[in-house]
Amino acid sequence: MTTLLVVETSPRGSGSISRNMTQSFLQRWKIANPSGEIIERDLVKTDLQFITEHWLEAYFTPADQHTSQMKERLQLSDELIDELQAADQLVIATPVYNYNVPASLKAWIDAIVRKGKTLGFDGHGLVTDKKATVLIASGGVYTEGAFLQDRDIATHYLRLILKVIGITDVTFIAGGGAKAVDLGELTMGSFVEKLSPELVLAAAK
Numbered sequence: 123m124t125t126l127l128v129v130e131t132s133p134r135g136s137g138s139i140s141r142n143m144t145q146s147f148l149q150r151w152k153i154a155n156p157s158g159e160i161i162e163r164d165l166v167k168t169d170l171q172f173i174t175e176h177w178l179e180a181y182f183t184p185a186d187q188h189t190s191q192m193k194e195r196l197q198l199s200d201e202l203i204d205e206l207q208a209a210d211q212l213v214i215a216t217p218v219y220n221y222n223v224p225a226s227l228k229a230w231i232d233a234i235v236r237k238g239k240t241l242g243f244d245g246h247g248l249v250t251d252k253k254a255t256v257l258i259a260s261g262g263v264y265t266e267g268a269f270l271q272d273r274d275i276a277t278h279y280l281r282l283i284l285k286v287i288g289i290t291d292v293t294f295i296a297g298g299g300a301k302a303v304d305l306g307e308l309t310m311g312s313f314v315e316k317l318s319p320e321l322v323l324a325a326a327k
Contacts, residue, residue, distance in 0.1 A: 124158040126151060127209035131165045131216040131227045132259075139259035139300045139313065140215040143321070146314050147213065147257060147295075150325030161205060163230075169198065170229040181236065199233040206234055211253045212289065214280065217300075218260035221275045231283055240287040247288025254292045255324045256280055263298035293324045 128148070132138035148160065171177075180192035188196075206212065216227050223231075234240055240249050256277075264274035277294055284292050297317055302308040 124155045124211065125161065125209045126155070126158060126211045126213060127161045127163060127205060128213045129163045129165065129215070129227075129230065131214075131224050131230075133166050133224075133226075134217075137310075138217070139297055139303055139310065140217050140257055142310055142314050143257040143259060143295065143297055143317060144213065144215040146318065147255065147321045147325050150322050154326045161209065163202070163205060165226040165230055168226075168230075170226060170233065172225075172229055173232050199236065200239075202230065202234050203236065203239050206240070206249060209252065211255070213255045213257065215257040216259070216276070216280075218258060218262075218264075218276045221273045222279060223276050235283065235287060247286055249288040252289050252291070253327060254284055254289050255327075256284075256292060256294045257297065258294065259297040259300045261299070261301035261304075263296075265296050265298060268298070293327065295320045295324060 128144060130141060130144060132140045134141070136142075151160075152158070176191075177195050180188065180195040183192055214227070216223050237243055240247065242248055258276060260276070262268075262270045262273070264270050264277065277296070281292060281294070284290070295317060297313070300313065303310055303313050
């Protein structure tokens with residue numbers, strides 16, 4: 123049985139373009155994986171916190187020397203890492219804010235990139251034999267040849283981070299020009315439908 127972990131980041135609920143991209147992807151994925159299991163991690167509903175001095179103290183203390191407080195500080199990080207390691211496939215759905223990922227997704231990344239857990243002490247990633255699909259909704263268009271191509275920080279950052287932890291089989295689906303939905307120039311359905319061929323291929327991988 124294939125397990126898919128879906129990480130959602132947008133705070134916009136049903137009005138979120140990236141979340142609608144996810145739903146379209148999942149419809150196809152369920153057809154390709156009828157017995158598959160889907161685990162949803164909604165970062166809007168997750169009590170993620172930014173890195174603190176006390177969290178780092180726990181991080182750099184060997185596990186066999188952890189106090190109960192240190193274990194508590196790392197509990198959510200451990201949970202998120204276990205969730206990721208248990209999955210065969212990963213989907214990250216995110217909007218782009220000021221050319222990069224939202225703070226919630228950065229906080230998730232900071233929680234799951236940990237030496238000895240997802241990153242070896244030799245610098246090699248420990249999250250192996252997994253595939254990832256990244257669904258990105260952005261107001262601007264950042265694909266090759268676009269005027270804003272050199273500002274495509276989100277794609278480069280996520281590709282790098284996934285490679286660092288060991289995931290190199292990554293498919294990016296760029297929902298650029300999403301502001302057309304907010305401006306009423308396109309319906310949500312017609313915008314997502316334009317991405318249908320890419321979503322179908324990604325879901326069938």
